[in-house]
Amino acid sequence: MSDDSRPSPPAARAAARTAAVIPAAGRGVRLGPGAPKALRALGGTPMLIHAVRAMAASRAVSLVVVVAPPDGAAEVKSLLDAHALPERTDFLVVPGGQSRQESVKLGLDALPPGHDIVLVHDAARPLVPVDTVDAVIEAVREGAPAVVPALPLADTVKQVEPARTPGEPEPVVATPERALLRAVQTPQGFDRATLVRAHETVTGEVTDDAGMVEQLGLTVVAVPGHEEAFKVTRPLDLVLAEAVLARRRLNDGF
Ligand SMILES: Nc1ccn([C@@H]2O[C@H](COP(=O)(O)OP(=O)(O)OP(=O)(O)O)[C@@H](O)[C@H]2O)c(=O)n1
Numbered sequence: 001m002s003d004d005s006r007p008s009p010p011a012a013r014a015a016a017r018t019a020a021v022i023p024a025a026g027r028g029v030r031l032g033p034g035a036p037k038a039l040r041a042l043g044g045t046p047m048l049i050h051a052v053r054a055m056a057a058s059r060a061v062s063l064v065v066v067v068a069p070p071d072g073a074a075e076v077k078s079l080l081d082a083h084a085l086p087e088r089t090d091f092l093v094v095p096g097g098q099s100r101q102e103s104v105k106l107g108l109d110a111l112p113p114g115h116d117i118v119l120v121h122d123a124a125r126p127l128v129p130v131d132t133v134d135a136v137i138e139a140v141r142e143g144a145p146a147v148v149p150a151l152p153l154a155d156t157v158k159q160v161e162p163a164r165t166p167g168e169p170e171p172v173v174a175t176p177e178r179a180l181l182r183a184v185q186t187p188q189g190f191d192r193a194t195l196v197r198a199h200e201t202v203t204g205e206v207t208d209d210a211g212m213v214e215q216l217g218l219t220v221v222a223v224p225g226h227e228e229a230f231k232v233t234r235p236l237d238l239v240l241a242e243a244v245l246a247r248r249r250l251n252d253g254f
């Protein structure tokens with residue numbers, strides 16, 4: 001049985017079982033009106049099912065915990081039953097919370113003992129390739145307490161003084177050196193005890209789980225992300241996701 005309070009030593013992690021928590025409880029306001037984002041169709045299949053399959057595609061992942069929209073757990077359970085998923089993987093569904101952070105915590109609370117590596121993966125990143133998932137797991141197995149897949153930026157980034165009224169010009173105050181910046185994706189991978197401690201300790205708002213581990217003063221490492229692991233956030237992202245899926249289906253010959 002795993003002890004949640006102490007990080008597992010790297011040697012133990014090399015043999016550890018991996019669980020994936022998928023926060024899927026968001027509304028998807030930026031995508032526009034409709035069903036909760038994770039339940040919207042991509043290539044005729046709910047986005048969440050793509051994300052679940054992406055995690056279960058890794059042979060290292062033996063459990064997937066889906067954090068469903070607060071009143072949608074029964075619907076998500078039916079969806080999982082209705083779609084073909086690998087038999088070697090177990091699935092759990094729990095209702096989510098008001099923020100991503102709260103939803104991830106609810107997923108973590110539901111994790112049974114025996115999984116000492118935890119991935120946290122946005123349902124909104126349905127197309128992450130399995131090689132990226134495996135690279136994150138491998139880096140945790142090698143001893144990193146927290147791992148993020150990350151890509152260099154294509155745009156120059158400016159720091160601004162945010163406008164008080166939307167649409168007003170914003171004074172630029174700095175141009176951070178782009179070569180030192182990365183856009184961070186999911187799945188983010190963790191030593192379980194470290195992630196649990198981060199969620200129990202950090203109280204401020206964060207936009208990703210690795211940021212909480214940083215606040216504990218621990219090292220987070222980045223491994224190469226993948227351009228197909230982008231987050232479906234706005235309507236144009238859905239157009240891109242449909243195109244990526246169509247290209248995969250063409251390449252796979254079905
Ligand atoms: N209360 C919440 C909010 C978000 N998420 C999940 O966190 C992931 C990343 O969040 P994001 O893409 O921002 O999704 P939404 O919050 O749904 O988007 P929006 O801000 O446009 O409403 C998504 O898989 C989303 O379902 C969650 O589980 N619980």
Ligand SMILES: C[C@](O)(CO)[C@H](O)COP(=O)(O)O
Nearest residue numbers: 100122184185186207208231
């Ligand atoms: C976790 C994340 O996907 C890393 O890029 C991102 O921070 C989620 O942000 P969102 O605004 O909640 O989509």
